[in-house]
Amino acid sequence: MKTESIKELLTGEKVLQEVKVKGWIRTFRSNRFIALNDGSTIHNIQCVVDFENTEEEILKQLNTGAAISVTGTLVESQGKGQSVEIQVKELKVLGIANPEEYPIQPKKHSLEFLREKAHLRVRTSTFSAVMRVRSALSFAVHEYFNKNGFYYVNTPVITGSDAEGAGEMFRVSTLDPKNPPLTEENEINYKEDFFGKETNLTVSGQLEAETYAMGLGKVYTFGPTFRAENSNTSRHLAEFWMIEPEVAFLDLDGNMDLAEDFIKYVIKYALDNCKDDLEFLENRLLQEEKTKPQAERSDMTLTEKLHFVLDNNFKRVSYTEAIDILKNSKPNKKKKFNYIIEEWGADLQSEHERFLVEKHFKAPVILFDYPAKIKAFYMRQNDDNKTVRAMDILFPGIGEIVGGSQREERYDVLLDKVKAMGIDEKELWWYLELRKFGTAQHSGFGLGFERLVLFATGMTNIRDVIPFPRTPQNAEF
Structure with a gap:
């Protein structure tokens, strides 16, 4: 007999x-009522057991967490809270869960505790909802690009270049760490390593994606990236997923159009296809907000926040205009910002970005034309020689969610920037060579997928929107 999903x-x-x-028991009460969940939906189905005709040994095994198979008649429910239930005719225990050992009992657990049980936390309503939304968003990403003529490119996880120029990379090596081969200068001889050179885990697939955009026109990469940044904040992971489209013959204005259209598409997809999960997560967030001081509570519900992005045109503002707004703002004048804005050239913090979005413009904001000194080497230099054709998209509650730019397509200008930033041009010979053979304007952006999931689910810690978070001092599971 075919096994049905609870959702169906x-x-x-x-x-x-x-x-x-088939599913896992969430609760079993009165020796009669099983709340069963199989992961297909946030909702459980009630299974009514015939107490008198069920072996006592089986009843003892019907504990929270046990996996069971149920066969019976689907009937309209007489009780409150569900429209249908199963009158059980046959019940099999597929896998027991000792209640004295099984940690995910039917009570409220802290998110910190559940991170320690990351192999089991998806059995809770919160994490199953988050992961279904994550899956839907992932599908929407691929669907959007496929519908819009992009080609999916898999860029290397192991690389010899540092796309961001920050040097915060994880080394990949097969050399003996206790006794590595040395050069005459007493330095590690990477020529004897597996790849014959120093290699690392990638921080971005952008540079390689650019090469394919300059042959296929429109491409995107969606894969894991790694940052060896020793940060324990609620917004940082050492391993995360990046969505990075690159488009030939596209300028910065077109890049902003693309990013806004893309974000609205995937958020609308989640709203249309994850209604039950988003409703649960919104209610969860409302309960969490009640425990916070009034001043720290959000002005918007989760659904309102998603529609705030979906229903508003993104306000496009130059960095210079944004600095003037921030310098003259009340929080800045009254020194309520943690980082006071004093002059042009300051690197904006999350508190500044959120002020622009939530208080000043009351709409998502795209900032563009940033100072060259605070942006990456590959961004196109403006004629003023002070700013670059960069853009960041700012969201409520989260600040920056997208970073992108028109790429520098001029060989001489790019070479000068590489040298000025102390980057080894020999490692980027192929990237520079793109500017010699059929160069053209092109643009792209990067969106950290976990930040998108964080925003869409209302979760407050990025470690709770990826199945197995990788953070400093933590590579468990």
């Missing part, structure tokens, strides 16, 4: 039919 059964289309379902 809750539509009620198979009432009075015999059905079979």
Whole structure:
């Protein structure tokens, strides 16, 4: 007999039919009522056990966390809280869960505790909802680009270049760490390493994606990236996923159009296809907000925040204009910002970005034309020789969610910037060579996928929107 999903059964289309379902017990009460969940939906289905005709040994095994198979008749429920239920005819225990050992009991657990049980936390309502939304967003990313003529490119995880120029990279090596081969200068001889050179885990697939954009026109990469930044904040991971489109013959204005259209598409997809999960997460967030001091509470519900992005045109503002707004703002004049804005050239912090979005413009904001000194080497230099064709998209509650730019397509200008930033031009010979053979304007952006999931689910810590977070001093599981 075919096993049905609980999501399918809750539509009620198979009432009075015999059905079979498998899942994990959330609760078992009165020796009669099982709340069963199989991961297909936030909702459980109630299974009513015939106490008198069920072996006592089986009843003892019906504990939270146990995996079971149930066959019975789907009927309209007489109780509150569910429209249908299963009158059980046959029940099999597929895997027991000792209640004295199983840690995910039917009570409220802290998110910190659940991170320690990352292999089991997806069995909770919160994490199953988050991961279903994550899956839907991932699908929407691929669907958007496929519909818009982009080609999916897989860029290397192991690389010899540092796309960001920050040097915060994880080394990849097969050399003996206790006794590595040395050069005459007493330095590690990477020529004897597996790849014959020093290599690292990538911080971005952008540079390689650019090469394919200059042949295929429109490409995107969506894969894991790594930063060896010793940061324990709620917004940083050492391993995370990046969405990076690159488009030939596209200027900065077109890049901003693309980024806004893309973000609105994936958020709308989540709203249309994850209604139950988002409703649960919104209610969870409302309960969490009640425990905060009034001043720290959000002005918007989760759904309102998503529609804030979806229903507003993104306000486009130059960095210079934004600095003037911030310098003259009340929080800056009254020194309520943690980082006071004093002069042009300051690197904006999350508090400044959120002020622009939530208080000043009351809309998502795209800042553009940043000072060259605070941006990466590959961004196109403006004629003023002070700013570059960069853009960041700012969201409520989160600050920057997208960073992008028109790329520097002029060989001489790019070479000068590489030298000025102390980057080894020999490592980027192929990237520079793109500017010699059929060069053209091109643009792209990067969106940290976990930041998007964080925003869409209302979770407050990025470690709770990826299955197995990698952070300083933590590579468990």
